[in-house]
Amino acid sequence: MARINENFQKLAAGYLFPEIGRRVRAYADANPDADIIRLGIGDVTLPLAPAVVDAMHAAVDEMGTDKGFRGYGPENGYDFLLDGIREHDYRARGIEIDSDEIFVSDGSKQDSGNIQEIFGQDSTLLVTDPSYPVYVDTNVMAGRTGGADDNGYYGGIKYLPATEENGFIPTPPSEAIELAYLCSPNNPTGAVATRENLEAWVAWAKEHDAVILFDAAYDAFIQDDSLPRSIYEIEGAKDCAIEMRSFSKRAGFTGVRCAYMVIPKTVTGTTASGERVALNQLWGRRHATKFNSVPYVIQRAAAATFTPEGQAQTQEQVRHYMENARLIRDGLAAANFTVFGGEHAPYIWMRTPDGQTSWDCFDTLLSRAQVVGTPGSGFGPSGEGYFRISAFNSRENVEEAIRRIIAN
Numbered sequence: 001m002a003r004i005n006e007n008f009q010k011l012a013a014g015y016l017f018p019e020i021g022r023r024v025r026a027y028a029d030a031n032p033d034a035d036i037i038r039l040g041i042g043d044v045t046l047p048l049a050p051a052v053v054d055a056m057h058a059a060v061d062e063m064g065t066d067k068g069f070r071g072y073g074p075e076n077g078y079d080f081l082l083d084g085i086r087e088h089d090y091r092a093r094g095i096e097i098d099s100d101e102i103f104v105s106d107g108s109k110q111d112s113g114n115i116q117e118i119f120g121q122d123s124t125l126l127v128t129d130p131s132y133p134v135y136v137d138t139n140v141m142a143g144r145t146g147g148a149d150d151n152g153y154y155g156g157i158k159y160l161p162a163t164e165e166n167g168f169i170p171t172p173p174s175e176a177i178e179l180a181y182l183c184s185p186n187n188p189t190g191a192v193a194t195r196e197n198l199e200a201w202v203a204w205a206k207e208h209d210a211v212i213l214f215d216a217a218y219d220a221f222i223q224d225d226s227l228p229r230s231i232y233e234i235e236g237a238k239d240c241a242i243e244m245r246s247f248s249k250r251a252g253f254t255g256v257r258c259a260y261m262v263i264p265k266t267v268t269g270t271t272a273s274g275e276r277v278a279l280n281q282l283w284g285r286r287h288a289t290k291f292n293s294v295p296y297v298i299q300r301a302a303a304a305t306f307t308p309e310g311q312a313q314t315q316e317q318v319r320h321y322m323e324n325a326r327l328i329r330d331g332l333a334a335a336n337f338t339v340f341g342g343e344h345a346p347y348i349w350m351r352t353p354d355g356q357t358s359w360d361c362f363d364t365l366l367s368r369a370q371v372v373g374t375p376g377s378g379f380g381p382s383g384e385g386y387f388r389i390s391a392f393n394s395r396e397n398v399e400e401a402i403r404r405i406i407a408n
Helices: 006-010 016-030 050-063 079-093 108-118 133-141 195-208 279-290 296-304 308-334 358-369 395-407
Strands: 102-105 125-129 157-161 179-183 211-215 241-246 259-262 268-270 276-278 339-341 347-351 386-390
Touching: 006 133, 016 358, 050 296, 050 308, 079 102, 079 296, 102 108, 102 279, 108 133, 108 211, 108 241, 108 259, 108 279, 125 133, 179 195, 195 211, 268 279, 276 279, 308 339, 308 347, 308 395, 358 386, 358 395
Parallel strands: 125 157, 125 179, 179 211, 211 241
Antiparallel strands: 102 259, 241 259, 268 276, 339 347, 347 386
C-alpha cells in the first residue's frame, strides 16, 4: 500500500487562487451574461514587449540551424543572461555579485517553495502575516509545522503581524529564528521596506545567525530610487540573505517563465556538529539534480529586457500598471474606502467595508459589481478584514471596476 505524505492534510484549505477561480467559474456559469473584471490574481495583461518578442524569434531561428541549435543549457543559466543580471540589477546599484552566485530558474514561486529543501527539517521559521501563501504552505507540506489552530496559525511558525499600526512592515522579533521570509515590495499589502527597516533585519539575522529569504519579485515597481531594490544594498546582507527576483511582473513573463535566485557564497548554515556549510554549494547540488535549465529561447528573451529598447519598453509597461494602481487607490480613497499600497507595488490593500469578512467582501463584489479581487484572509490570519486589488488590467477595465466598486 502506498503511503501518502500526511503533511498535505494539515493544509487548512485549497490553494488560494484556484479557490478564487472555482468561485468565479461557478458565478460565470450561473450568470453567462456577466461582464466580469478580474483584478484578483497578480497576472499581467499587456503583451510581451517588442524587444522580447524579437529576441525570441531570433533565438527560435537559431535553434533551427545546425550551428545555432542548443540542447541542455548550463544549470545556472547562460552567461549572456547572467552578465545582464549582474550589470543591470546589481552593479548599477553598487553591488557586486559573482556569476556562480546566480541561479536562473522558471519562477520565483518555485524558488520560494523549493529553497526550504536545503534546510533542516526542524528549522524554525518566521513569516510576516499576511504573506505570500507559498512560504507557509510549502513548509507545511514538508513537515516543518504542526497543524493549524482555530485562527489559521500553524504550530512551529513565528508570525509577525503586518498591520496598519506598523505600516505593514514589521520589525524583527526579539528571539532567534533560523529562517525568515521577507517580501518587499510586499505581496499582498503593497508596502515597501525602507533602508532602515532592512538594516534592522540584517542586524537581527547576523546577531542570531539566521538566514533571510528575501523575495524581491516586485522590485521594478519601486518608484522612489532612494528605497532599496535589493537587500544586498544593505551592508552585511551578503552574509545572511538569499534573494529571489523574477521577470514575471517586470517584463510580463508570467506565461513565459524566467526568474533567478542569488545565493552569495558567504551565506552559510550549520550541520548538527556545528560545521559551517555554504548554502550556495547545497543549492547548486539541488539545482543540478532537479532542474535542467530554463530554455535557451526564454533566456534570450529575458536578456533582451536589459537592452536599451527592452528597458524602455518594459519600464513603460510598469508605468501603465502603476498608473492603474494610482487610479484605484485615489478613486477608492475619494469614495471613503480605506486603502493602502499602490505606490511602490501593483497592489492596493483595502480595508473591507462595513466590517465584512474578506470572503464576504469577495462574494459581494463578485455578485454586485462583477469585479474579482483577492480575500486578504487567504494570505494569512492578519489579512482578515482586508482585500487585495490588482492593477494588472487594461485602463478601461480598471476605470470601469472603480466605478462599479464605488456604486455597489
